[in-house]
Amino acid sequence: MTPQIATVGDRSEAPAPASRSRSAALIEAPQPTVAVIALWAFVVIPFLALLAAVPVAWGWGLSYVDLSILAVGYVLAGFGITVGFHRYLTHGAFRASRSLRIGLVVAGSLAIEGSATQWVADHRRHHAFSDREGDPHSPWRYGQSIRGLAKGLFFAHCGWLLKREPSNRGRVCDAGLWRYSRHPNYFFEWLVWVAYFVFALASPWGWLAIIGPVSILWLLLRVTGIPMAEEQSLRSRGDAFRRYQQTTSAFIPWFPKRST
């Protein structure tokens, strides 16, 4: 009989990938009491502060309309994240009809935790690297001092939204819009400036607004935008990025060339 490690929880949690053994554990020993107390304080005090903010910011309290909007919004967004993004999209815990699927994604998006795709990618990474290097939701990444925990707690909740993960090191994103352009974000930002120019045409001397899109285009293509971003990508991603450059349009989205 093969020995098995008992697992708690449902089987829908993502299986551990082979790479788990390669990344370092962020904590080895049990957490010290002071760390646990600090964690509780970080969880409870902001919530109490929120309650205290109600009379301060609104005058004296909330009406039933306010409370109903809060309750409905909270439940919708909460189920959207826990049932939709987490159980359904990340772990495939159940099957859903097309309309339920769309409803869950819309509800989850109300929580303003980013796109469903990004959320699922981050959460799968969290399961793959739990409390190890590469886990976006571990509060232990900055050590066990109070300061480290405060930083870690912030990172686990919000900071991960802003930072690239080490498990992505050396990899090039060539999916979605990035399949057609190496810098679709710059391209669409530029289109916004083109739109200002078009609006401006309605007024006398409006054509002068052409300065906007032209100067932004020059900055993006020649000065700060693409040159600097690509320099950085070549340094951090090397050949993988060089191959990407050969096949994919730099700016205007276009079909990728076959790599040679």
Ligand SMILES: [Zn+2]
């Ligand atoms: Zn999960």
